[in-house]
Structure formats: C-alpha cells, structure tokens
Amino acid sequence: MSGTRLGAAFSQGMRSYLRAAYEEAVEHFQSALIAAYVDGEEQAQIYERERAIIYLYKGNAWAFADDWDAALREYLEAVQTDPQLAEAHYNLGVAFAAIGQIDKAIAAFKEALAQNQSLYEAHFSLGRCYQRLDDAGRAYIHYNSACNARPQAAEPRYYLGLMHQSHGAHELAQRCFADALRVEPTFVSPAMEDEVLVTRSEEEVAQWYYRLSQALKQQSYEEEAERIYRALLEWRPEESQARYLLGNLLARRRRLDEALEEYRQIPPYHKYYVDARLRMSTVMRLLKQPRQAYDLLLNCARLHPGNGQLFLHMGKLLYDMGRHPAAVRAFERAVELLSDDPQAHYLLGFMYNIIGKENWALAAWRKAVDLSPDSHSLRYDLGYMYVRRDRYDLAAAEFGRVLEHWPDDIETNFMLGLCYKELMEPARSIPLFEKVLRRNPRHAQALYYLGACYLQIGNTSLGKAYLRRYDHMVRQVAVATKVSSSSSGARRRALAGVMQ
Numbered sequence: 001m002s003g004t005r006l007g008a009a010f011s012q013g014m015r016s017y018l019r020a021a022y023e024e025a026v027e028h029f030q031s032a033l034i035a036a037y038v039d040g041e042e043q044a045q046i047y048e049r050e051r052a053i054i055y056l057y058k059g060n061a062w063a064f065a066d067d068w069d070a071a072l073r074e075y076l077e078a079v080q081t082d083p084q085l086a087e088a089h090y091n092l093g094v095a096f097a098a099i100g101q102i103d104k105a106i107a108a109f110k111e112a113l114a115q116n117q118s119l120y121e122a123h124f125s126l127g128r129c130y131q132r133l134d135d136a137g138r139a140y141i142h143y144n145s146a147c148n149a150r151p152q153a154a155e156p157r158y159y160l161g162l163m164h165q166s167h168g169a170h171e172l173a174q175r176c177f178a179d180a181l182r183v184e185p186t187f188v189s190p191a192m193e194d195e196v197l198v199t200r201s202e203e204e205v206a207q208w209y210y211r212l213s214q215a216l217k218q219q220s221y222e223e224e225a226e227r228i229y230r231a232l233l234e235w236r237p238e239e240s241q242a243r244y245l246l247g248n249l250l251a252r253r254r255r256l257d258e259a260l261e262e263y264r265q266i267p268p269y270h271k272y273y274v275d276a277r278l279r280m281s282t283v284m285r286l287l288k289q290p291r292q293a294y295d296l297l298l299n300c301a302r303l304h305p306g307n308g309q310l311f312l313h314m315g316k317l318l319y320d321m322g323r324h325p326a327a328v329r330a331f332e333r334a335v336e337l338l339s340d341d342p343q344a345h346y347l348l349g350f351m352y353n354i355i356g357k358e359n360w361a362l363a364a365w366r367k368a369v370d371l372s373p374d375s376h377s378l379r380y381d382l383g384y385m386y387v388r389r390d391r392y393d394l395a396a397a398e399f400g401r402v403l404e405h406w407p408d409d410i411e412t413n414f415m416l417g418l419c420y421k422e423l424m425e426p427a428r429s430i431p432l433f434e435k436v437l438r439r440n441p442r443h444a445q446a447l448y449y450l451g452a453c454y455l456q457i458g459n460t461s462l463g464k465a466y467l468r469r470y471d472h473m474v475r476q477v478a479v480a481t482k483v484s485s486s487s488s489g490a491r492r493r494a495l496a497g498v499m500q
Helices: 005-018 022-038 048-064 068-081 086-098 102-115 120-132 136-149 155-166 170-183 202-218 222-235 240-252 256-264 273-286 290-303 308-320 324-337 342-354 358-371 376-388 392-405 410-422 426-439 444-456 460-499
Strands: none
Touching: 005 022, 005 048, 022 048, 048 068, 048 086, 068 086, 086 102, 086 120, 102 120, 120 136, 120 155, 136 155, 136 202, 136 222, 155 170, 170 222, 202 222, 202 240, 222 240, 240 256, 240 273, 256 273, 273 290, 273 308, 290 308, 308 324, 308 342, 324 342, 342 358, 342 376, 358 376, 376 392, 376 410, 392 410, 410 426, 410 444, 426 444, 444 460
C-alpha cells in the first residue's frame, strides 16, 4: 500500500490511534476504506483480511472513545468482511457485553474460539460472562482454559477466587488469590465496586461445592469435579454425601480401589450408607469378588432388613455363585419389598425358569410386563415363554406389540411368523419370513418355514423352490462341518505323533 492514498490514510490513522486521538483516527481509517474502493491503482487493492483489520481498528477507536454503538457497527463490518478473523469476533463480543447483551457476547466469544481455540482473551471473557449469569460450571472451565492458554496470567485466577468468595468458599478463594500472586507477583487487583461479600452458613457454602461439581460433571470435566469434591472433604471431612459422589465418580473412571476407599468411610447412620454398600458390591462384582460382595450386602441387610434393593443385588450375586435356590429366596424377598419393581419380578421369573418352575416364571414375567408395558425386551421373553408352552395366540400378541416398536428386529419377525404358522395362518407368516430373509439370507429356519407356508397356501412351485434352497444350505453347512472336523482330527493325530 506504500505510495498510495490508501497507505497514507492508514498510516495516519495508526499514528492518531497510538497517540489516543481516536476521532481523528476514525477519519483517517474511513479515508483508507474509501481509497481502497475508489483508487484504481493495482497497488491500492487490498485483501478482505486487510479491509477487516481496518474496520477492526476503526471499531477500537470508537470503543476507546466510549461510543459502543458505533464500535459495534464497525466490528460487525469486520466479521462480515472476514468471518475467520478471531480478533474481530472477540471485539464484537466485548462490544455486546459493554451494552449489556450478554447472550450475544457469549455467541461472539464462542465464534472467536472456533477460529482460534487458544485465544486467551476469549476464554477469560467467557468466564466473566458466565460468572455474571451465575453459570458456575462454565465460568470455572473458561477461567481454567484462560490459565492454560496464558500460564503467567493472574487475572483469571483472581476472578475465579472472587467467584468462590462470593459463595462463601473462602478456602478455595484464598488458594486462587495466592495462585494469582504466585504467577504474577506484581498483580494489582482491580477495584470491584459491585463485588459484595456475603456471609453464608456452612451448609450454603457446602451446596456451592456440590453445585459446582455437578456442573463440571455435566460438561464432562470430571478431573475438575474430583478436585472440588476433594477440596470440600478437606474442609469438611464429615461430608459423607461428597464421599459417596466422589466414589461414584472414581468408579465411573475405573479407579475402583479408590472408589471403594471412599465408600468405606460412609458411616452406617448416614442416608447414603446403603447406596454406598450397593455400589461397593457392584465394584466387587466387577473385580470378580462375588463372595466378598455378598457378605457385605448380607451384613448391611441385617441393619436394614426392609431394603428391597439389598435383596435384589444379593440375588444377582447368589446366581453368579451358582447358588440358585438361595438366589430364588433372595428375589422372592425383593419382590415382597419391591412389589412395583418390574426388574424384581423379571429376575424372579428368570430364576424360576432356571429351576424348572415355568408356570411360576410365566406369572412373574406377566407381572413384570404389566408393571412396565413399554419394556419390549421383557415382552419378547414373555412371548418366547408362551411359545414354549404352545400358547401361540398369546405369544403372537406379545411379539406383535414388540414389532410396533422394533419393526426391523429379525428374531421378533421370525417368532411372530412362527406363531402365525402354528395358528394355521400361513398368509400372515409369509411376509414376516420374507422380511427375515431379506435381512439375513442365510436364516435356515426362516427359509424352511417359508417353503412350508407356500406349500400350505397351495403355491407348490415356490414352496419347493424355497425348500430346495434350504436343503442346499443344510448340505453346505454339513460339508463345512465335516471338513472342519476332519482337519481338527488330522491336527490332533499329527500332534499325537509329534508327542510320541
């Protein structure tokens, strides 16, 4: 741009801008923009990024002159001219924040980060906006991101401390203030006329820790949530709710031994004691320690004999250990205590089925389906049980309900087709078996029954064709099985020869 009216105007504008003559700077920047449009010389042509930068400086000049409406207009021109200019989006956010449009400011700052994820100023400003909206979790995360983007910056640490302090968490606040002075010893805190210290009870302060941790977890910042829980426990070791929630967080992150240690510290009189023992048993089950898990729940059940969840989990553990009669008794007790729990009835039916009491299993599963009519896997199992007892009419009703929600499930289509076939309604079976074969052409049973159904309705040629396909498939499988068996035998004989 040197030697052009454009270059001269921009240089004059920058000189005025640097000596704080903002109105004069605006005039020169405007002249530069006009020159870029009207000058015909090739060297006077500028890129969109350069034009956007001129709008940006022009907006800055208006901002320093406290004319935020004018600044906003220039920043909008800048982002429209070059949507990838992160600084323009950031300054646009500053202008929106200055005139009190926080939602628009947040959107602009986010767009700035979309163009430059490590932009310190955008993270810090988002922290300030979310703090003003009392969105603790997002404010905390963006202040942390600002610290990571610029490790020697004290300001985000200071404001994070103010956020803790305003909710009475003085220990966390002092840590942040000390950290701010550590990274920037010459930092001078800004005057905060709008920050008023509020006296809060310990319970109110504890709720701040819980609220912040929950917000961080919801945004998948689990390490930060763990840090807040541990800070709360350092301040109030008796906070058993925090231990329980921290244990859940650690277990979810597969730090199972640490989770067990947190759960163990919850005293028997606390309301989370039973829940903690249930979680401990689940962790022990994952660690392949069913006996220890069962003993833990048994001792807990002696203290809380009316808690049905304890017996439900004990039944699962007894099943894992192969103690089926004891598992049945545990599930029966669970059903007594949890009469409206479909899972309890289902598991009891499952155990009745294992020990050969099919009538009792059927009654338990019917109850489970009545309690949870939208549980389609339960309804499928009930239908399957009806098929085993040759009650194809009842089975068809259940499978039909399942297909309303899982229309493409292969096995449900097959089972419903089988029911219609047994009910002597081959015309209703045929489209179901054909659907199964479209999804799985090698479904041998569907192929056989489809051929049989066509024979039933008198379509002999098509019925025989499907049955020939079925015979061919069966022979292929038999040959493959025979070859595999022969190869295995040859390998065994060869191995025996080597060993001899």
